[in-house]
Amino acid sequence: xxxxxxxxxxxxxxxxxxxxxxxxxxxxxxxxxxxxxxxxxxxxxxxxxxxxxxxxxxxxxxxxxxxxxxxxxxxxxxxxxxxxxxxxxxxxxxxxxxxxxxxxxxxxxxxxxxxxxxxxxxxxxxxxxxxxxxxxxxxxxxxxxxxxxxxxxxxxxxxxxxxxxxxxxxxxxxxxxxxxxxxxxxxxxxxxxxxxxxxxxxxxxxxxxxxxxxxxxxxxxxxxxxxxxxxxxxxxxxxxxxxxxxxxxxxxxxxxxxxxxxxxxxxxxxxxxxxxxxxxxxxxxxxxxxxxxxxxxxxxxxxxxxxxxxxxxxxxxxxxxxxxxxxxxxxxxxxxxxxxxxxxxxxxxxxxxxxxxxxxxxxxxxxxxxxxxxxxxxxxxxxxxxxxxxxxxxxxxxxxxxxxxxxxxxxxxxxxxxxxxxxxxxxxxxxxx
Amino acid sequence: xxxxxxxxxxxxxxxxxxxxxxxxxxxxxxxxxxxxxxxxxxxxxxxxxxxxxxxxxxxxxxxxxxxxxxxxxxxxxxxxxxxxxxxxxxxxxxxxxxxxxxxxxxxxxxxxxxxxxxxxxxxxxxxxxxxxxxxxxxxxxxx
Numbered sequence: 345x346x347x348x349x350x351x352x353x354x355x356x357x358x359x360x361x362x363x364x365x366x367x368x369x370x371x372x373x374x375x376x377x378x379x380x381x382x383x384x385x386x387x388x389x390x391x392x393x394x395x396x397x398x399x400x401x402x403x404x405x406x407x408x409x410x411x412x413x414x415x416x417x418x419x420x421x422x423x424x425x426x427x428x429x430x431x432x433x434x435x436x437x438x439x440x441x442x443x444x445x446x447x448x449x450x451x452x453x454x455x456x457x458x459x460x461x462x463x464x465x466x467x468x469x470x471x472x473x474x475x476x477x478x479x480x481x482x483x484x485x486x487x488x489x490x491x492x493x494x495x496x497x498x499x500x501x502x503x504x505x506x507x508x509x510x511x512x513x514x515x516x517x518x519x520x521x522x523x524x525x526x527x528x529x530x531x532x533x534x535x536x537x538x539x540x541x542x543x544x545x546x547x548x549x550x551x552x553x554x555x556x557x558x559x560x561x562x563x564x565x566x567x568x569x570x571x572x573x574x575x576x577x578x579x580x581x582x583x584x585x586x587x588x589x590x591x592x593x594x595x596x597x598x599x600x601x602x603x604x605x606x607x608x609x610x611x612x613x614x615x616x617x618x619x620x621x622x623x624x625x626x627x628x629x630x631x632x633x634x635x636x637x638x639x640x641x642x643x644x645x646x647x648x649x650x651x652x653x654x655x656x657x658x659x660x661x662x663x664x665x666x667x668x669x670x671x672x673x674x675x676x677x678x679x680x681x682x683x684x685x686x687x688x689x690x691x692x693x694x695x696x697x698x699x700x701x702x703x704x705x706x707x708x709x710x711x712x713x714x715x716x717x718x719x720x721x722x723x724x725x726x727x728x729x730x731x732x733x734x735x736x737x738x739x740x741x742x743x744x745x746x747x748x749x750x751x752x753x754x755x756x757x758x759x760x761x762x763x764x765x766x767x768x769x770x771x772x773x774x775x776x777x
Numbered sequence: 778x779x780x781x782x783x784x785x786x787x788x789x790x791x792x793x794x795x796x797x798x799x800x801x802x803x804x805x806x807x808x809x810x811x812x813x814x815x816x817x818x819x820x821x822x823x824x825x826x827x828x829x830x831x832x833x834x835x836x837x838x839x840x841x842x843x844x845x846x847x848x849x850x851x852x853x854x855x856x857x858x859x860x861x862x863x864x865x866x867x868x869x870x871x872x873x874x875x876x877x878x879x880x881x882x883x884x885x886x887x888x889x890x891x892x893x894x895x896x897x898x899x900x901x902x903x904x905x906x907x908x909x910x911x912x913x914x915x916x917x918x919x920x
Contacts, residue, residue, distance in 0.1 A: 720842065721842055724784070724786050724842045724843075724844050725784070726782060726784035726893065727821075727893070728816055731819065731821070732816070754788075754818070756786060756788050756840065756842065757840045757842055758840040759788065
């Protein structure tokens, strides 16, 4: 089911014409209303009237996560704060969070793209959508919520956590669409199996899974165990939240709603644009957002773009499943973690050597983070009790810094690999490529 | 009288104990008593050696983490109830034992117990008052 056939199946030349018009408008709005962009454009010696073709977007400077954070809280807003009707933020684990502000029209836009996404999963007014994304400052919960209401489905705003209740409601209410992280879907499947509930006893037909990287193998597994069609959703708070792109039933990539979000792929080292089909870093520009236009945002996510009409009939450009990051950011159970945060936590502990290695794995369904730390005389004792306390203390410091629990392994001094250049701090064993 | 104990951090990995011991062998250090505390993730090798400073030096040169601390060494009769008496004294004095290890000395027909109490001085005093023979470093090293 195609929610907005006109937009989703638009001919490419028509789409490009529309995109150029909207790009010119958004660049002008950003330049005139956001002091950050005025300065950034002037520093790059580029002005709104220089945008004469879509390719001219390459003249514009990039916007990074740091630029957005530096504008905390409301410095990126292009409208009066009074016109902002809702705010969301990133988790803010790396310092101040990034704030995203929405006008009434932006919420309408968000509902529209989420309506398209849920329709791609086969959702309509007859569905019961069990929304296990967190409600609150996180965009996941409300984004899905708005889309679900837009298509007239029954939304079950159960939010994250309380798994026993989730499986009970899923059976009692006969939920037909599940929205959560793929690892949580795996966990729900396991809990259902442990309770002896077979997949044909639940009524799910589709799952809209995102907010973390996952694989085709996980898809196969989830589909088998929950007896549903598992689809990938992509989005980010800086751009809007969930609903930037969504996989259709063909399952060969995610359709970017490119009448609202203009994608480019760049080489993260040279920053040059790459041709369609090449793998590189995804850069997004919001074409229609009022509250907070974002120009050439470096997502750091690695993917490739594929143009052409999809078997589903849509012409929205498709992006491949995200296969990695162009920085060292990790997503652990949906939470953003940078190795530098772990280092900062370690340095707060007296006598601690900042020699560490992070090992990410997914032994069952959920991500595990192990931090190997080199022991030092200051940490060591003849008593097991004392060494265990030291371990707990390190765990606590890291937990305070990143908000998730990690396993600490103490290793012998000089046993972690040293490197002349950039140390290899992270070993990701999840095999998400 | 207290003894110096040498503790070494060991990762729970094949060959690490052997590595530590071969370093001591190369430095011609003879181990008088030894125990290993093991957890699922790491081990602590505890030893009484005649020359704790030298042991520490050679182990640290080879990147081991070493801690030297004091423990109590006592001599008890090598017969049923030998250890029982020691623990009775400590329990009555309300002193908590963190760990202990024992070995038998065939020549003397005695058993030697190395123990670590929470408060090492209180433990030594209690045992002294209880009439237990606390070993001097020399006595242990010469065994």
